[in-house]
Amino acid sequence: MRLVPNVLRGTGALLALQLVARPALAQAAEAVASTGPAASDFQRMLLWFLLGTLALVILLIGLLTATLVVRLRPQLRRLYELPTVRPTWSGRVLGLAVGDATLVRGEVRDELLDHDYDGIHEFDNDLPPWWKYSFYATIVFAIGYLSYFHLTQAGQLQGAEYAAEMQQAALLVSADADDSNKLTTYAALTAAADLSSGKSLFTTNCAPCHGMNGEGKVGPNLTDEYWLHGGEINHVYKTIKFGVQGKGMVAWKGKLSGKQILQVSSYVLSLQGTKPAGAKEPQGEKEAPAKPVAKL
Incomplete structure (x- = not known):
């Protein structure tokens, strides 16, 4: 029976290790929380190491407990058979350890x-x-x-929770030029060099859909006064940068720089009123002509 004291000593050592590991685990978690998003990799590795150690300790305690129950099963069986033990709640719990599932299954009288x-x-x-x-x-x-x-209405129902989450998400939306819900405040470029660069970019990337002169092919005509998504310089900029989902207009963000997109937008506005041959029929809503920009 020397196994029992050894097992008990091992269990006590593991419990002591767990008690020692818990404060360190808590300190590591507080350190990571205090540093916020800038937590160092070392602190994260330490936290995961301590979590893994704690899980291993719990697993070993479970294995030692199971081993102890298996080794002491004959003695537990004799204890369970005592008339004063078996009917009690603790006796039924003990019965689970010796293979009697009456506590869970119940008694079947078959009457x-x-x-x-x-x-x-x-x-x-x-x-x-x-x-x-x-x-x-x-x-x-x-x-x-x-x-x-x-x-008590202490908690939010699904509708209120959804509204709160949407409100929080709106606060996280970027308010800079990369926010598709916020228009920029650019003015159309008028320098000949910028319009020349815009024409070159238009010919390479936009002409296959809008035509060499903006007369429109698959895409709409860009030379009339009708616009599907706005004809002001910042609306044109937004359409080119973010595209139009489901309408064939791809997003050029990441393919063209911000200055290049502004150059193309300015060149598109310079096409207003040019009336090229074979122009596509108007689409969208009519808008007042934009402020004139220099023509090439």
């Missing part, structure tokens, strides 16, 4: 009642304890849920 219908007999058996305990747990949960969300 027939006097009900007999169409050859069907009814036994007088209680519901399994595991089922009853689960049912009681759902009642407690329902009372807590009703009290928390409906009576």
